[in-house]
Amino acid sequence: MTETREKPAPAGAAIDTVDAVIVGAGFAGMYMLHKLRQLGFTAVVYDAAAGVGGTWYWNRYPGARCDVESINYSYSFDPDLEQEWEWSERYATQPEILRYANHVADRYDLRRDIRFSTRVTAASFDESAQRWSITTDQGDDVSAQYLVMAVGCLSTSKMPEIPGIDVFRGKWYHTGHWPHEGVDFTGQRLGVIGTGSSAIQSIPIFAQQAAHLTVFQRTPNFSLPAKNAPLDPDEFTALKARYPEHRHEARTSAFGVPNPLPEKSALEVSDAEREATYEAGFEKGSLVGMLLSYNDLITDKAANDTAAEYVRQRIRSIVEDPEVAEALAPTDHPIGTKRPCLDTDYYATYNRPNVTLVNLRKTPLVEVTETGVRTSEREYEFDSIVFATGFDAMTGSLVAFDIKGRDGVMLKEKWAAGPRTYLGVATAQFPNMFMITGPGSPSVLSNMMISIEQHVDWIADAMTYMREHGKQVIDPTLESEDEWTEHVTEVGNTTLYPTANSWYMGSNVAGKPRVFLPYIGGVGPYREICDQVAEKAYDGFDLT
Numbered sequence: 001m002t003e004t005r006e007k008p009a010p011a012g013a014a015i016d017t018v019d020a021v022i023v024g025a026g027f028a029g030m031y032m033l034h035k036l037r038q039l040g041f042t043a044v045v046y047d048a049a050a051g052v053g054g055t056w057y058w059n060r061y062p063g064a065r066c067d068v069e070s071i072n073y074s075y076s077f078d079p080d081l082e083q084e085w086e087w088s089e090r091y092a093t094q095p096e097i098l099r100y101a102n103h104v105a106d107r108y109d110l111r112r113d114i115r116f117s118t119r120v121t122a123a124s125f126d127e128s129a130q131r132w133s134i135t136t137d138q139g140d141d142v143s144a145q146y147l148v149m150a151v152g153c154l155s156t157s158k159m160p161e162i163p164g165i166d167v168f169r170g171k172w173y174h175t176g177h178w179p180h181e182g183v184d185f186t187g188q189r190l191g192v193i194g195t196g197s198s199a200i201q202s203i204p205i206f207a208q209q210a211a212h213l214t215v216f217q218r219t220p221n222f223s224l225p226a227k228n229a230p231l232d233p234d235e236f237t238a239l240k241a242r243y244p245e246h247r248h249e250a251r252t253s254a255f256g257v258p259n260p261l262p263e264k265s266a267l268e269v270s271d272a273e274r275e276a277t278y279e280a281g282f283e284k285g286s287l288v289g290m291l292l293s294y295n296d297l298i299t300d301k302a303a304n305d306t307a308a309e310y311v312r313q314r315i316r317s318i319v320e321d322p323e324v325a326e327a328l329a330p331t332d333h334p335i336g337t338k339r340p341c342l343d344t345d346y347y348a349t350y351n352r353p354n355v356t357l358v359n360l361r362k363t364p365l366v367e368v369t370e371t372g373v374r375t376s377e378r379e380y381e382f383d384s385i386v387f388a389t390g391f392d393a394m395t396g397s398l399v400a401f402d403i404k405g406r407d408g409v410m411l412k413e414k415w416a417a418g419p420r421t422y423l424g425v426a427t428a429q430f431p432n433m434f435m436i437t438g439p440g441s442p443s444v445l446s447n448m449m450i451s452i453e454q455h456v457d458w459i460a461d462a463m464t465y466m467r468e469h470g471k472q473v474i475d476p477t478l479e480s481e482d483e484w485t486e487h488v489t490e491v492g493n494t495t496l497y498p499t500a501n502s503w504y505m506g507s508n509v510a511g512k513p514r515v516f517l518p519y520i521g522g523v524g525p526y527r528e529i530c531d532q533v534a535e536k537a538y539d540g541f542d543l544t
């Protein structure tokens with residue numbers, strides 16, 4: 001990425017009245033801006049970052065990669081864009097995805113309406129004007145008919161709740177805020193806390209650099225080999241010829257990537273057949289492929305156990321030290337119910353002589369000290385510590401600044417017992433506020449690109465409908481919100497997801513209510529529900 005691209009647009013510029021304020025310049029905010037401009041709406045985007053890309057702007061840790069395949073993780077709204085962009089690998093790296101985001105920003109001249117390095121500090125709905133007032137840390141004060149929250153599902157990072165981080169004399173980093181200039185750990189004693197996706201992607205690279213790497217694991221995760229490779233240009237060209245069909249399959253699928261739905265239960269086939277299916281799934285390097293091996297893996301514990309045990313066996317077959325292998329093999333949650341990962345040589349990394357795994361279930365973290373980390377057993381000395389401790393997912397960024405709706409209701413307070421939304425796209429008493437991939441929508445349980453485009457198109461259609469019908473305000477009814485929120489929970493309860501302590505359940509943040517946050521009804525069926533609501537003149541919303 002070039003320096004000029006990073007330069008922030010002037011903040012505090014003379015924009016004080018627009019049709020829409022969009023918060024976030026990731027893939028959601030970028031497409032929302034483009035779409036609204038095409039429809040003749042005025043919009044301004046704010047982002048705290050100095051460039052576009054959202055999560056791909058911040059998460060620059062070594063090994064950061066998307067684990068949705070490149071051919072699926074890209075915009076589909078413009079066939080020309082789709083045809084001209086070349087992905088180089090099966091799973092794109094963070095730098096390549098960020099290049100793509102910058103390409104899109106340039107191609108559609110998006111930057112002129114994006115205020116970078118500018119954080120929204122408050123938004124409140126002015127009942128008399130029927131508009132939102134939005135303020136920023138750069139002194140902007142904007143009036144907008146609509147407020148579109150394109151803040152991303154995993155963008156408020158989270159540090160562990162242990163004392164002493166401020167006394168550590170070495171350097172420390174969070175994977176979600178990686179220095180742009182990169183970090184070289186060559187020759188260092190390095191500690192990594194956390195074993196989620198970010199850690200699993202970066203640990204093999206850290207291990208090659210550090211003199212010694214110590215990994216502190218609280219919960220082992222299921223990870224499959226990514227089987228990443230350069231994209232075959234001929235295959236990519238062939239796919240481009242049938243991109244419309246490919247995208248249609250994605251939009252009507254369960255998780256937003258084309259994958260046939262399985263018909264069989266894992267429990268109705270022979271052990272040998274099951275083993276062969278899992279082996280094929282494992283070797284394919286596809287999370288969706290593995291989880292859709294059978295139709296009951298995410299709904300039936302006994303079925304799930306068969307897949308979980310298969311992956312545990314694979315872990316045991318890679319990791320040489322049996323005690324380390326057992327510590328790495330997850331047994332406390334069904335496979336898929338915490339975000340499973342894709343890796344490149346993660347488990348084999350523990351066979352290196354310079355890597356140590358500390359099982360925090362046996363010896364919990366006590367504190368960070370001046371020289372390292374202390375567990376209940378002993379102290380470890382480090383030159384650097386990496387916190388790969390995740391995010392306040394799905395709701396963290398929506399309540400990060402004060403949003404005041406009707407009658408002075410604060411979003412934070414309204415959602416104190418868990419988010420309540422209609423379709424995951426709006427919440428009652430916050431009129432004309434839309435959320436892209438909000439809680440109660442497929443969001444993190446889908447290919448985000450597909451879900452982002454679906455929400456942006458739906459929101460843009462709603463705004464167009466309002467304009468054409470002379471309406472000022474759209475607000476979901478409390479009744480429709482209650483029904484949808486209950487439906488999200490009910491569908492979640494038909495699966496094994498609520499049995500795990502995951503960030504899908506809000507369990508990774510102390511004090512956060514335990515609620516199943518995304519919608520698991522499937523990307524295709526969810527789209528149909530949203531379309532029907534629109535067709536019935538925005539059924540479930542009050543339009544005035």
Ligand code: NA7
Nearest residue numbers: 160161194195196197198199218219339388389390391508
């Ligand atoms: P994740 O998946 O939330 O992983 C965070 C990791 O950090 C996880 O292993 C946590 O263990 C661990 N953690 C968090 N707090 C602590 C404390 N206090 N002590 C020890 N260990 C801790 O975040 P990632 O950044 O890896 O991935 C985020 C998403 O990005 C990923 O799911 C993909 O969607 C892409 P825990 O499991 O809570 O016991």
